[in-house]
Amino acid sequence: MSVQQYLERLFTWESLENTTRGVEFELKNRLIEGELHDIGGGTLDDETVDSEDITLELSNGTLVEAATVSADEPVPFDLAETVQVIIDAPRLRKGTHTLGMEMDIEGFGMVGFETDDDVTEADLVDADPADYTVAELEDLVADLREPVELGRLLERERDGKARKTAIEAIEDRLEVAREEAPDEENIEYTAENAAPGGSLVEELLVDILESPQRVTVYLTAFRQQPTTPGAIAGQTLFTEESVEETLGDFEMEGIAERNGDGEYEVVSPVTVIRKRQNRLWNLLSRGL
Numbered sequence: 001m002s003v004q005q006y007l008e009r010l011f012t013w014e015s016l017e018n019t020t021r022g023v024e025f026e027l028k029n030r031l032i033e034g035e036l037h038d039i040g041g042g043t044l045d046d047e048t049v050d051s052e053d054i055t056l057e058l059s060n061g062t063l064v065e066a067a068t069v070s071a072d073e074p075v076p077f078d079l080a081e082t083v084q085v086i087i088d089a090p091r092l093r094k095g096t097h098t099l100g101m102e103m104d105i106e107g108f109g110m111v112g113f114e115t116d117d118d119v120t121e122a123d124l125v126d127a128d129p130a131d132y133t134v135a136e137l138e139d140l141v142a143d144l145r146e147p148v149e150l151g152r153l154l155e156r157e158r159d160g161k162a163r164k165t166a167i168e169a170i171e172d173r174l175e176v177a178r179e180e181a182p183d184e185e186n187i188e189y190t191a192e193n194a195a196p197g198g199s200l201v202e203e204l205l206v207d208i209l210e211s212p213q214r215v216t217v218y219l220t221a222f223r224q225q226p227t228t229p230g231a232i233a234g235q236t237l238f239t240e241e242s243v244e245e246t247l248g249d250f251e252m253e254g255i256a257e258r259n260g261d262g263e264y265e266v267v268s269p270v271t272v273i274r275k276r277q278n279r280l281w282n283l284l285s286r287g288l
Contacts, residue, residue, distance in 0.1 A: 226265050
């Protein structure tokens with residue numbers, strides 16, 4: 001396995017989100033004990049992000065400006081340690097986004113990775129206009145880009161108590177957002193074809209996970225999660241040792257996470273499929 005593949009697994013899948021602080025995602029050390037000696041910057045949808053626009057939030061809540069990280073002032077990055085990366089950037093639209101980072105990791109030198117993740121509808125603003133003054137609401141609206149969140153906000157503002165409102169500002173911003181929104185051709189995932197055990201998903205997972213054993217362990221974990229290697233072995237013909245090894249591989253690949261009780265949870269089948277499709281498309285688009 002290449003250094004690049006290991007570095008990609010620092011990124012926690014499904015952690016990309018819009019917040020009031022900016023665009024955020026999580027890094028988790030799944031490799032070895034170490035320190036961060038430098039943050040070289042990053043990319044977001046092929047746009048360069050300077051280290052001055054990046055802040056790190058350590059697991060103890062300490063905020064560290066990425067530009068100040070150095071070998072003399074390193075950031076501890078112990079095994080299983082998490083670091084929240086906060087980028088000062090406009091809110092991301094719903095959909096798949098590419099991101100990358102360069103960092104100097106003790107023992108590796110300056111290295112980097114690029115991956116992708118989704119901003120889902122659950123990540124969009126779901127605000128109650130009553131919690132804001134009109135001026136605050138107009139400021140909030142100016143930062144929103146998704147018709148879904150703007151439409152939801154407009155409906156609630158129209159239904160609110162009689163007062164001077166921000167309806168006009170929301171309507172204007174919604175019109176602009178609809179004009180700017182890309183035409184997306186999304187796969188329609190129904191309960192029938194997205195459920196574990198559905199023929200379409202299982203066929204795709206065999207291609208992606210590369211072996212029937214890995215698919216069986218994955219689907220059993222998905223149905224029972226949170227679960228343990230022993231519980232999965234009890235539902236399959238595999239030994240507990242082989243199940244534990246497969247789950248360990250999934251954890252390294254960013255498909256599974258193990259909690260403090262030793263139980264595993266896995267990402268959804270649709271997420272596994274979409275991630276691999278996105279990765280393949282990125283490779284093809286670069287001519288690899």
